[in-house]
Amino acid sequence: MPELPEVETVRRGLEPLVGRRATALRCDFPGVLQLGEGRSPRELEGAHITGTGRRAKLLWLEFSGGLRLAVHLRMTGELTLEGAGAPRRPHTHVSLALDRGQELRFRDPRRFGRVQLLDAVQLEGLPFVRRLGPEPDELDPPTLAARLGHRSTTLKSALLDQSVVAGLGNIYVDEALHRAGLHPELWCNSLRGDEPTRLCASIHAVLGEALAAGGSSIRDYRRPDRSKGAFQRQHLVFGRGGEACHGCGEIIRRSVVAGRGTHHCPRCQPRRQRVRRRVRRPSTGRG
DNA sequence: TCTAACCTGATC
DNA sequence: GATCAGGTTAGA
Numbered sequence: 231m232p233e234l235p236e237v238e239t240v241r242r243g244l245e246p247l248v249g250r251r252a253t254a255l256r257c258d259f260p261g262v263l264q265l266g267e268g269r270s271p272r273e274l275e276g277a278h279i280t281g282t283g284r285r286a287k288l289l290w291l292e293f294s295g296g297l298r299l300a301v302h303l304r305m306t307g308e309l310t311l312e313g314a315g316a317p318r319r320p321h322t323h324v325s326l327a328l329d330r331g332q333e334l335r336f337r338d339p340r341r342f343g344r345v346q347l348l349d350a351v352q353l354e355g356l357p358f359v360r361r362l363g364p365e366p367d368e369l370d371p372p373t374l375a376a377r378l379g380h381r382s383t384t385l386k387s388a389l390l391d392q393s394v395v396a397g398l399g400n401i402y403v404d405e406a407l408h409r410a411g412l413h414p415e416l417w418c419n420s421l422r423g424d425e426p427t428r429l430c431a432s433i434h435a436v437l438g439e440a441l442a443a444g445g446s447s448i449r450d451y452r453r454p455d456r457s458k459g460a461f462q463r464q465h466l467v468f469g470r471g472g473e474a475c476h477g478c479g480e481i482i483r484r485s486v487v488a489g490r491g492t493h494h495c496p497r498c499q500p501r502r503q504r505v506r507r508r509v510r511r512p513s514t515g516r517g
Numbered sequence: 518t519c520t521a522a523c524c525t526g527a528t529c
Numbered sequence: 530g531a532t533c534a535g536g537t538t539a540g541a
Contacts, residue, residue: 233535304536340524400535448535
């Protein structure tokens with residue numbers, strides 16, 4: 231479900247909670263709430279929210295006393311702010327009760343998501359966090375070229391790998407590759423010329439635009455106030471298999487690459503790098 | 518480096 | 530009934 235723009239949108243939606251006081255942390259499905267060594271849910275009782283944070287697709291609340299409540303939404307996780315008396319929707323697994331009769335609720339039908347109570351050191355030390363590559367906004371073309379260059383897999387697979395760049399997922403990999411004019415199955419160490427620059431710029435552009443639109447709501451994703459994002463309406467290839475490419479009119483193709491549904495335009499994203507034309511023929515009629 | 522697995526629900 | 534889904538990872 232949520233990739234970087236969605237997770238960052240949720241984080242921003244939680245910012246107004248800074249200054250609020252937590253009264254209880256409750257878990258209704260064993261295993262969804264995980265406690266760092268020595269941590270207890272009771273430690274949050276009376277603690278104030280002092281900030282929010284995000285790294286890749288992991289977001290967290292910071293509390294007085296230094297504790298952090300980290301949330302990974304995975305595929306169907308949803309973090310919403312509700313009245314404590316509001317009916318609990320199905321699959322609500324963790325609730326953080328706040329002052330003023332409100333609750334921050336984590337629901338997740340598939341239960342892939344996790345909520346973790348940790349201190350800062352424990353959070354930094356999570357194997358998942360330690361493996362993460364740079365945030366996209368810290369990424370420049372030489373860094374991207376270097377990180378792709380020593381891998382032997384496809385662009386699609388490499389960009390989904392959070393140790394290469396942190397925060398991309400299936401939607402934004404497809405969208406970024408399309409904007410860069412690169413086929414998802416290109417060997418990721420075969421980029422040359424201005425391709426790393428184009429790809430880097432495409433990643434920055436698509437993530438920036440998606441964030442401005444509040445993310446992509448295809449099925450489950452909602453902001454903390456349960457409103458939808460709007461970027462799905464601006465997708466150029468993702469979810470558009472069989473439809474016409476806005477750029478050239480060719481039919482968008484859907485395939486499976488790296489085990490994931492993958493969308494690309496066969497004309498805008500040719501499978502092989504075009505070989506430099508030896509002779510320019512003015513009357514071939516193609517253009 | 519790739520696949521299967523983790524889960525439920527929506528859709529065909 | 531079978532298939533697919535926006536993520537991550539253990540194990541091959």
